[in-house]
Amino acid sequence: MAAPRDPLRVELLPGTLDLLILQTLSIQPMHGYGIAGHIGRLSAATLRVEEGSLYPALQRLKLKGWVKAEWKLSPTKRRARYYSLTAAGRRQLAHEVSAFDQLVAAVRSVVRPA
């Protein structure tokens, strides 16, 4: 049985996944499942993060030195791998947010000229 297609689901713009992860982690350290859930909830399930992209993205951020990972006990007493922002990650987040704002403003001004 094929899963019904969700009409509201939107493809992520390339490069935005990193931004979303960094933003999520700026609130508090979180494990992978938590990150996916957080992004889903905040976007009211419009944005769905695939596990297949999430974990490679986390590794990419780790390689760039923007996040670090450590095994910690969750509130439900489960050992999980928590990711948190590094100082470089914070700088990168600020940079990406402003770049994103510019992009959105630029796209908007093309799509809906004032």
Next chain:
Amino acid sequence: MSSLLRRLGYFFGRRRFEADLKEELRVHEEMAAETAVHDGASAEEARFAARRRVGNRAQLSEAARNVWRPAALADLLQDVHYALRGLRRQPGYAAAAIITLMLGIGATTALFSVLDAVLLRPLPYADPARLVQVWEHHLPRDRRENSVSPLNYLNWVDRARSFESLAIYRPASVSLAGDVPERLTGCAVSSNFFSVLRARPALGRLFSPGDTVAGAPRALLLSHALWRRRFGGDSGIVGTSLPLREGVATIVGVMPETFRPMADELYWEPWPMTDELRTRRGRGAPVVGRLHDRVSIEAADREMKTIASELEKEYPDFNTGWTADVVSLQHQVTARAKPVLLLLAGAIACVLLIACANVANLKLGQVLARRGEIAVRAALGASRGRILCQMAVEGMVLAVAGGALGVLAAVVGVEALVRSELRQIPRLAEVGVDLRILGFTLLVIGAAGVVFGLAPALGLREGELRQPLGRRGGETGGVPGGRRLRGALVSFQVALSLMLLAGAGLTVRSLGNLLSQDPGFDARNLLTMDLSLSDEAYVEERRIAFSQELVSRVAALPGVAEVGLVNALPLHGQPAGTRMRVLGRPAPPPGQEPVGDISVADTGYFRAMRTPLLEGRGFTASDRSTAPKVVIVNSAFARQLLDGASPIGQRIRVNLWAPDSILEIVGVVGDMRRIGLEVAARPAVFYPYLQQPARFLSLVIRTERAPEELALPVRALVSSLDRQLPILNLETMTSYVAASTDDRRYPMLLLSLLAGLAVVLSVVGLYGVLAYIVGQRSREIGLRRALGATGNSIARLVVGEGLQFVGMGLAIGLGATLLSTKFLGRLLYGLSPNDPITLALVAAGMVVMAGLATLLPARRALKVDPAVTLREE
């Protein structure tokens, strides 16, 4: 920079990384399942849904892993993986390619290690570039590289300023006494010999001035090989005395393993420069020297020529016509072997090229057959560069596999070669596969891999990548470009093979010419043995008595027809030579006196050799020391010194051995070739043994059956006469004849082997291409048959196609052959480098082999069933 460090961290902590990732995904699934249960799903459903969400874990891990690996490396690993899988799927193709490469790369590596050790590496002495050899050079006869007269050498030492020092040496031998008698060949050397070569002993000391003082005990330095073989490598041997048949000697030291300037000397003894040397007679000892800093070889050569012309004026009797040459020692050691080694290197390079062409051909066929797969990959988004890269990787995987096996084969082969101790290759003991050579081989492998990985792929143009997707590739007539390329490769192989075959054919026929040369004696059924009666105990009378006893006892053995004695066998070392002249004829100007061989023979020698007595008489028992001095000469003597007049009764004077005696010629014998089968005899004078009882003798035994059968009886007989007399070189004359052609025989065998390999490889290549073409054109052939073409015309089609490639190859090959056979140089004898008969024969042979290669594909073409073709349409 820091990301590079983190990458390295990943690389060394891969295991940790994998475990973390696996655990992380498991936790993720668990959490997802819990959430689902919380939302009301059954535990079973929840787990299933969670697993589906995470999806293919392997793929996910791979993606996560690839973040850490550089993209190119990841692609490369993937390509290697594909290539290995592809090769496993086609074991036949893989084996053919890898074996071909193994042969090519193995042969190249082995030969390069020989070239490197023999020609390229400096000699194993300190500062070898300043070592030179100094020769005398007789200008009227242009006789170069003549050994030096010891007295001239002493004059050189006094006058020459170019050299730090000049040393002189000559062959020498001693006989070990004891239960296992053995004659040792070695070198007698001037006291500065070792300091010229800057050699140090491995044990003990070098010679000191005290060793040459009259009455001092005889001092010996042992070679490493003799020390190991005869004395078990016992370091306590230094300083002990060694009983010799010539008297007792003291072992003063052992030289290191690498020190073997003559390649096979077993020991060294001091050569005192006594008054005996201070007569100007004979030139028999080579001279080696070390140049001063900043003195060039040319300057030294000029100085030596000046000194030689001074000596020519001071001693016109002895030195007229003689000058001196200075040659670099490196050049001296390798000069003879160099052209042959370079020739063989060229031949092996040809075989490697043919092998690469074959693999390229195989690969091209494979690429064309895989156009379907390639088109699918191109359609799925692989760039042309990516596909070419994969081809190159496949080529590289083949090259590396073949290369690794080839290196292994080379190591084994080189070891066997070194053990063979072939005398034709100087410095053979230094040959080995080392890191430098492996570096060279890596280059060859890399080049080979890229060439046949990419060459065939380049035939695939951009359009062709996708084109076969529409109509299934391969069925409709093939790719003309591919056929042309493969045809060209085959023509190229045929051309190279023809060249090698011509070289092999010419050397085979040269050797045949040489062996059919009449040496002036009958080598069949001749057993020979060397005797050294150099013992103190063998004073002259005992020597004569012993040898006569030996001759009569051997003659009495069953199966022996004739026995003779001579001091120098033909084709076994160089006979002594000197100036000689006939009395009563006008004396030639100084420096122009004829030079001939002098030797000693007994009454039975010429009969045993079956060398005809042309005039006069042979020696008899009455030619004893008290009788008038007589000699026998050869017909070259009669021709060159007497202008053909009868020599019988003529009286001559010879400069060596009995310089003051007048010798009367009593007989003339036929010419014998003594230095080599290709060297015409020069004038020769034979002294009767009883008047000139030499210490070193060869026994010549003409047998009535296989000479080998008499070896044991003769050995037993000698031992019964003198238990301690070393028995040397118990050999048949035919083995000396064969050995005298060794420096042609080995290159000939190797060239033939390479040519055979080349022909087989190119015939296989031709077969492969034709089989491919027949496969490609089976539809066309079927249609032709259906339209009434006869079997003959179909066969003609296929064979014609093949012969077209072969014809092209032959034309190119003949051209290349005509240009290249001159490099055979000294290997040729009795025919021109472009001998038309040989060239015609090898070309015909090539056509026959090629014809055979076309037969199988032609048969396949005949079997194409027109009905099947029509049904498929």
